[in-house]
Amino acid sequence: MCGIVGYIGKQKAAPIILDGLERLEYRGYDSAGMAVYDGEKLNQAKATGRLNVLYNLTRGGQTLPGTMGIGHTRWATHGVPSTVNAHPHTNTAGTIAVVQNGIIENYQALRRRLESRGYKFASDTDTEVLPHLLDNYYNGDPRKAIIQMLQQITGSFALGIVFADHPDHLYSVRKECPLIVGKGEGEYFIASDVTAILKYTRDVVYLGNLEIADLTADGAFYFNIDEEEISKEVSTVDWDVSAAEKGGYEHFMLKEMMEQRQAVRDTLNPRLKKGEIVIEELKMTDEEIANVRKLFIVACGSAYHTGVTAKYIFENLARLPVEVDLASEFRYRDPLLEKDDLVVVISQSGETADTLAALRMASEAGCKILAIVNVVGSTIAREADFVMYTWAGPEIAVATTKAYSAQLIALYLLAMKFAGARGYLHGRKLRSMIDALTKLPDQIEMLLNNREELQRIASRFIAARAVFFIGRGIDYAICLEGSLKLKEISYIHSEAYAAGELKHGTISLIEDGTLVAAVSTQASLSEKLLSNIKEVKARGAVILSITTMGNTDIENESDYTVMLPETHPLFTDSLAIIPLQMLAYYIAVGRGCDVDKPRNLAKSVTVE
Numbered sequence: 001m002c003g004i005v006g007y008i009g010k011q012k013a014a015p016i017i018l019d020g021l022e023r024l025e026y027r028g029y030d031s032a033g034m035a036v037y038d039g040e041k042l043n044q045a046k047a048t049g050r051l052n053v054l055y056n057l058t059r060g061g062q063t064l065p066g067t068m069g070i071g072h073t074r075w076a077t078h079g080v081p082s083t084v085n086a087h088p089h090t091n092t093a094g095t096i097a098v099v100q101n102g103i104i105e106n107y108q109a110l111r112r113r114l115e116s117r118g119y120k121f122a123s124d125t126d127t128e129v130l131p132h133l134l135d136n137y138y139n140g141d142p143r144k145a146i147i148q149m150l151q152q153i154t155g156s157f158a159l160g161i162v163f164a165d166h167p168d169h170l171y172s173v174r175k176e177c178p179l180i181v182g183k184g185e186g187e188y189f190i191a192s193d194v195t196a197i198l199k200y201t202r203d204v205v206y207l208g209n210l211e212i213a214d215l216t217a218d219g220a221f222y223f224n225i226d227e228e229e230i231s232k233e234v235s236t237v238d239w240d241v242s243a244a245e246k247g248g249y250e251h252f253m254l255k256e257m258m259e260q261r262q263a264v265r266d267t268l269n270p271r272l273k274k275g276e277i278v279i280e281e282l283k284m285t286d287e288e289i290a291n292v293r294k295l296f297i298v299a300c301g302s303a304y305h306t307g308v309t310a311k312y313i314f315e316n317l318a319r320l321p322v323e324v325d326l327a328s329e330f331r332y333r334d335p336l337l338e339k340d341d342l343v344v345v346i347s348q349s350g351e352t353a354d355t356l357a358a359l360r361m362a363s364e365a366g367c368k369i370l371a372i373v374n375v376v377g378s379t380i381a382r383e384a385d386f387v388m389y390t391w392a393g394p395e396i397a398v399a400t401t402k403a404y405s406a407q408l409i410a411l412y413l414l415a416m417k418f419a420g421a422r423g424y425l426h427g428r429k430l431r432s433m434i435d436a437l438t439k440l441p442d443q444i445e446m447l448l449n450n451r452e453e454l455q456r457i458a459s460r461f462i463a464a465r466a467v468f469f470i471g472r473g474i475d476y477a478i479c480l481e482g483s484l485k486l487k488e489i490s491y492i493h494s495e496a497y498a499a500g501e502l503k504h505g506t507i508s509l510i511e512d513g514t515l516v517a518a519v520s521t522q523a524s525l526s527e528k529l530l531s532n533i534k535e536v537k538a539r540g541a542v543i544l545s546i547t548t549m550g551n552t553d554i555e556n557e558s559d560y561t562v563m564l565p566e567t568h569p570l571f572t573d574s575l576a577i578i579p580l581q582m583l584a585y586y587i588a589v590g591r592g593c594d595v596d597k598p599r600n601l602a603k604s605v606t607v608e
Contacts, residue, residue: 002029002101004179005196006070006160008170009187009217014061017071020189020196022051023396025597029073030081034058035088035097036069037167042097046086067217068167070160070190072099078107079124089128091135092120095164098134100127101192102157102177110152130159142166143227146173146212150225156353160190170215174207178351178379181205181213181220183234188215194237194375195394205232206377235377251595253397253489257581261445263402264574266391267409268437275431277417281388282370289421292342295322296367298330298358299346302400302484303407307346308477309573310411316570317419327354331361339366344414347371348395348403350378359383372410374403388414397596399489401581404481405444408574412437436568440575443565447578451586454579457544457560458586461515464492468509469580470499470536471519472529478519478573482580489598490588499532512540517580520547520554521564521572533557544583546576 003024007013013036021032032054033046043064047053051073058064072087079085088097104110107126110133115121119132130149137148142163156176163169172179172190182189182197182204189197190213194204205220207213211230214221222232249255271279295314297307304326311322325335327345331354337343343362347355350373359369359380371384374392381387390406416433419425425433461467467486469479479496486494497506499518510516516536520529530553533543537557545558548566555561562579564572588595 002075002192003073003196004070004099004101004158004160004190004192005072006099006162006170006172006190007187008068008168008215009184010067011187012061012065013067013069014058014064016189016200017069018051018055018058018061019199020191021071021073023196023198024073024192025051029075031076031083031086032071032073033083033086033088034061034064034069034071035090035162036064036066037162037164038064038066039167042090042094042162042164044088044090044097046083048081048083048086068162068170070097070099070162070170072160077103078126085123085125087127089123089125089131091131093135096131096134096138097162098127098130099160100130100157101179102175103155104129104153104157105155106153129153134161138163140165142169142171143212143214143223146171147225147227150210158192168216171212172207172215173210173212175209176353176356176379178349179207180377181207181215183220186217188217188220190215195396198237198394202237203234204237204377205234206382207232208382237376251397251585251589253399253401253585253595256395256397257401257578257585258448259393260402260405260448260578261441263390263392263406264409264444265441267406268413268441270391271413272434272438275434277413277420277434279388279413279417282386282414282417284386286421289418290423291340292320292418293338293340294342295320296330296335296337296341296343296362297322297324297346298327298343298355298362300327300352300354302404302481303346303348303352303355305477305481305484306404306407306411307344308480309408309474310415312474312477313412313415313570314418317415317425318422319424320418320422325358327352327358330358337362337365337367341367342370343367344370344372345380345384346373346407347378347380348374348400348407350375350380352380356380356383370414372407374406398598399485399584399595405574405577409437409440412571433568433570436571440567440571443567443575444578446565447575448582451582454562454582455586458583459590462587462590464515464587466509467492467494467515467517468506468536469494469496469517469519470502470529470532471496472499472525473522474570474573475519475521475525475529475576478576478580479517481577482517482519482584485581485584486587489584489595490591490593491599492587499529502532502535507535507539510536510539510541514541515544516541517544517546517583518554518558519576520545520551521576522569523548526551526554530554530557546579548572
């Protein structure tokens with residue numbers, strides 16, 4: 001969570017840092033700050049609230065002259081949002097400044113030790129122990145001080161560090177939390193995410209755990225905690241700069257919804273070759289796939305919802321038992337893992353803390369790990385045995401849309417590959433499903449282009465107190481995501497229920513005027529869902545149904561209906577999610593919510 005940006009070179013540092021922090025706003029924050037070396041000393045500026053407060057305070061960075069500095073957007077964990085608790089934090093003399101993402105778990109013990117040695121603390125944060133620790137160990141050699149500090153702290157973190165005594169050097173280090181180094185012409189950058197520096201360079205280095213970068217304007221030096229110099233490969237990011245910009249749209253979320261056709265196509269097309277599913281990244285033979293005993297799908301949030309969908313598809317197509325776990329629960333429930341199990345971890349950022357911990361636990365148990373991620377070079381991508389990338393491009397809005405849709409496509413392909421290897425999918429059935437897959441991008445585009453009706457419906461429910469989503473089978477999985485989208489960006493209470501559970505207590509929540517979104521795409525379950533619709537309608541509910549073309553029975557019982565184009569029954573989630581995303585978006589916009597940066601939320605959850 002939070003965001004780090006640092007710069008060293010020949011340009012003014014502060015405007016570049018502010019620009020990078022603006023591109024990291026999606027990560028979530030409540031305050032921001034910078035420290036820049038002006039040729040004589042480190043000068044700081046901090047502010048609570050949105051980044052534009054800091055921007056105005058520094059006149060766009062002009063009041064902080066200098067060509068080396070660090071900046072930070074903070075999402076409060078230790079101490080309330082305030083200028084005192086905002087980063088950077090410094091030692092007493094103001095000669096060492098640190099910005100940190102993550103958590104220092106043993107900061108209280110370290111703080112007591114430092115206080116006993118006379119150090120005074122100004123903030124309530126865990127971060128402030130770091131500049132004081134560095135001050136305690138510093139004898140003129142920043143590298144040695146950083147290494148000694150690292151030997152004392154526990155937790156997950158990414159750090160940017162500057163020493164006034166060494167103004168030609170910018171230091172960074174990471175453990176678990178993401179941090180990358182950008183290489184320019186006579187300049188270097190550090191950032192929590194490549195989107196922060198994409199405007200300035202496409203050449204990046206991915207730091208490994210407990211690897212330290214010592215950056216100057218003219219070169220970069222990397223070493224480990226034993227102070228051994230290490231070589232790092234420079235990777236080139238091929239994302240288009242415009243992909244991380246709004247491009248004329250009012251919100252990133254709307255732009256990213258409109259990009260779903262391309263995200264799905266880019267994830268799909270490279271894996272369809274001559275009428276076959278080809279997943280080169282999997283590197284498993286058909287025999288190895290056939291010998292998989294059980295599949296575990298582990299993820300958080302929206303990625304978890306794609307896993308719920310995938311369970312229905314894998315078990316239907318490949319006849320393979322599947323368990324779907326929230327990563328935060330998987331870690332602690334002591335799952336029964338065996339060496340012939342395959343664990344699929346799903347994460348947009350590739351840095352999700354709980355998912356990464358689950359990956360490591362499963363790996364230690366001897367399981368093979370397949371990661372489905374969107375960010376090349378991310379920690380999860382590097383640590384998994386196999387990586388299947390979703391080519392969705394940068395996703396800036398906190399509420400995922402195009403990355404979610406790309407994850408669904410990756411899972412469809414994976415399930416079909418497994419079904420073929422296990423002897424359940426071939427011939428005409430395979431061809432029919434591939435044909436349905438190839439039509440999905442255009443069908444998604446069609447739904448997106450007919451969004452005016454959803455905008456009209458949304459306008460009638462801006463003041464809703466609660467919304468309920470109901471579905472059966474695979475439709476229940478899409479209800480989970482539809483409900484999450486609405487609650488996270490509009491702040492309306494919403495819940496998703498398996499429709500068959502209504503009688504077990506849930507129906508007591510339905511009152512006159514309550515909006516119920518009913519998803520019905522499975523012909524075999526349509527009659528049962530129709531009965532559930534009648535039950536809630538009899539208690540005063542207003543029904544919005546998402547159903548397949550020609551389902552007049554559902555349409556006749558609904559107040560509003562969105563018809564989906566025809567596709568394979570196992571792929572309907574890719575179409576049903578589109579109107580649910582749009583419903584959430586237009587309700588949130590109508591309520592005046594900050595759609596791209598919902599309150600209390602962050603894009604990449606890198607701490608437990």
